[in-house]
Amino acid sequence: MLKKKIFFIDLDGTLLDVGFGISASMSKKNEKAVVEASQKNIIVISTGRKYSKKVEEIAKKTQAKYVACLNGSYILNPINNQILKEEIIQNYLVKDIFKIAQKQKISFSTDNAKHLFGQGLQNQILAFITCFKSFQYQDFKTENAHKILIMSISKKKIVKTFYEIKKKYKGVVSLALVAKGRAIEITNKNATKGEVVKFIANLENFDLENTIHIGDSMNDASTKNIVGTLIALKSGSKNLKKIANKIGPKSKPAGVAKILRKESD
Template sequence: MKLIALDMDGTLLSSKHVIPEENLKAIYDAQDAGHIVMICSGRAKEHITTFLAESGLDCPVASSNGAVVSINNEIISEISMSREVVRNIATQLEQEHAPYKLYTNKGIFTTHNWSEKVKKEFDEAEFKHEKCTPEELIRFTEDIPNAITMTYVNDVEELLQDEEIVVHKFFVLTFDTNKQAHLRETMAHPELMVTSSLWNNVEIMDKNGHKGNGIKAVAKHFNIPIEDTIAMGDNYNDVGMLDVAGFSVVMENGEPDLKAKYDAVTLTNDENGVAHAIYKYVLEK
């Protein structure tokens, strides 16, 4: 039995943000052969499970970059940040004028002026990424059907008044490549995991809230040795699981330094790279 851990955006999903039929078939074939396939994504748990249900998939899930791990909708591992740390991060991000969301055990929260902050971030971006288009601005400021509903608060203190709330992750949005690098540098702290999952974000978790611990939790649950795990990803938030997996595969569309570092490179996410890797490295062996 193998454990196959798949990132979503840039890996399992095509550039159109859907799971190609070839990838779906490969996952079903792997499951039918007795292997465990898990999803390991920076997305919120609710978003992943809804997406999987619509695709007809039943898989263990490591959400918020591995901070929350659930199997059959039961949470088996949860890593959050202390209230003091959350306050400190929020204060620093406010000083940087950076739009951010908080991923919690009760959904996604942000401030009432989210859209205003995002539009300002877009207008003031000096070094806009090549993918930064007006459509991207619309995607982050307008209501999209079937998108996860955000809850709006005045500030972080209002959110933390709920004693049952725990924060798993900060999602920080930026359209400026230099600002992304600046935020990753200035937010770095020994007790935090600071990374990026796409060109337009910075993600901040507890130092243990990463995909490496997500894959470890699921492997332990199913009594699968870590050397019998395979991880597939494309970006820096995948490094945790790529580092600990027994065999690590990077997408052709992945970051160049990651492709040079790990065990294998598969086809792009628009060429069904996940299916190609599952058949080549799992089912044909």
């Protein structure tokens, strides 16, 4: 059967509508709706999360054909875990961005380990909230990464850091303000959720008009003007809702299920 549409679905704050944070899970209603939609459409899990056993299980439960992790830093087939596309941040860039974070006295992490580098009580608090292990700046060892995460309790410091990195590395990295303005996600310039849409649509020989992205934060904003329809959850980022083609219901309860019932016919 020819598939009608490609649905790109975010996880945190979107498909995962039960619980909070790293322990959030998918409701049975959302799971059932995605499985039903997969019968006539292609499902892609498009997340800022690293590929893990949990993400793999979600992909299999929802019959997703593809999984894009770390905002598109790598795209894989969840059936055999074959990596179809991979983008990294070179170690010299990782080192430079780490120095900027250190200068601003804010916390720094990469996808290589659940380690958060910073100083003082703030770093310990942020590490506790995110289930990372707290380390001092001097413990950091530079290596290639797929994604950098910078965070702070101070929104002012995050915004200042965001624009400093954006100006210095324009056209080199992609940045997104997340966590209600208290964190920055940084990836290779070719690793965005918008690039995921283009890659999968080309792979499947699909017209972009027949693609839909569902998300809640500004790392979903890169799909604007690429995906056929960008749907922002009502409970999501105000800035994302400003640019979205449609505003969906709140993520809880089963917001994705409600969207799919409307859009997958």
